[in-house]
Amino acid sequence: MSFTLNDKLVVAISSRALFDFEEENRVYEQGDPAAYEKLQRERLDVPAQPGVAFGLIRKLLALNTERERRVEVVILSRSDPISGLRAFRSCREQQLAIERGVFTRGSPPFRYLKPLAAHLFLSANRDDVQEALAAGFPAAHVYPRSTAQAELRPDEIRIAFDGDAVLFSDEAEQVYQASGLPEFMRHEVQKRDIPLAHGPLKPLLEALHRLQKLADDAATMRIRTALVTARAAPAHERAIRTLMAWEIEVDEAMFLGGLDKGTFLREFQPDFFFDDQLRHCESAREVTATGHVPIGITNHAS
Structure with a gap:
């Protein structure tokens, strides 16, 4: 039987909302995608630090049990696939059970929210969020430098x-x-x-x-x-x-x-x-x- 997202809480999240890629993003925003991709390749084996939404995602995934998977988190990012490799390696290092991702190398990613049937799209890219909302998808633009509270109530x-x-x-x-x-x-x-x-x-x-x-x-x-x-x-x-x-x-x-x-x-x-x-x-x-x-x-x- 094929895997289905039916009856699950589905959260799509950009790699920059999940991990702290602010330094890499500053290189990207300078208008040189090749330099950004080069930097990500150089850091492929360097796990990224948690980003602003990391604590929330870790807690949501904790709702899953061995018997039942109730939450599915998918990385949905404008990054290139090799940068996506770093994101997945960072998930493994941080023990986040995230198995699925879509990486569009600069193309707007929101169109994949429909097949995902996502209940939420979190992104640090305001344009992506606005496009998602305009298309009728639930989305929010995260503040990368927000204060995190997730450790205060671990359960x-x-x-x-x-x-x-x-x-x-x-x-x-x-x-x-x-x-x-x-x-x-x-x-x-x-x-x-x-x-x-x-x-x-x-x-x-x-x-x-x-x-x-x-x-x-x-x-x-x-x-x-x-x-x-x-x-x-x-x-x-x-x-x-x-x-x-x-x-x-x-x-x-x-x-x-x-x-x-x-x-x-x-x-x-x-x-x-x-x-x-x-x-x-x-x-x-x-x-x-x-x-x-x-x-x-x-x-x-x-």
Whole structure:
């Protein structure tokens, strides 16, 4: 029987999000791909150090057991195949059970997200992330120099999500940007019983929720999720009712009404946080590994 990705949480990740290839990337960005490839060949036997998303990926892979493989991680990268060889060797050195990868040597890699049926694409290349989101795939641009928190809770995966334009569509955010806070509140109260359309990272939260339900008392790795949103009462109700309509639960919900998210994330201690607004990402990256979801009206306006 052939291997299938059905019923698995599938994460596609660029090699630079998984490992610290920042020095090599600076050579690449100088506009000389040949020099970049030469450097990677020279370092073929030098294992790369962990990157910003390494801790999250290691924990997700720990959800797999000898009896059941629940998570599949695939390296999806613009690097050339020989540079990919270094990435796989680094996985082996770091004891990451990653067996699959696609290396496109400068060609946009997002088109391979469809056959992978990926629930998330993490990349340090903003253009690749934007192309993936525009094509309808869940994706986030990682901050390579974000603070990592994954070592704080070795037996628990903690992931925090913004709401509008991340888990939900940016319908309500459009109202806020066009008409201000009072109209936003009226709009959300009037539509509190109408679920919001799904946003780009709903598939990830849905898959995590499914894995939570599979956990048993013998599980060595737990999952905890949080909604961290600038919404405040009474606009909070539509967000919660939307999750109820989706039959998805989160473990914690923070309705901050404009308060700085970073200070609350410091207490929650997530392994990763996703937000669509750069100002929230800049605050969060001082606290935890952070992914920007560059979609919706706030990003179009910029």
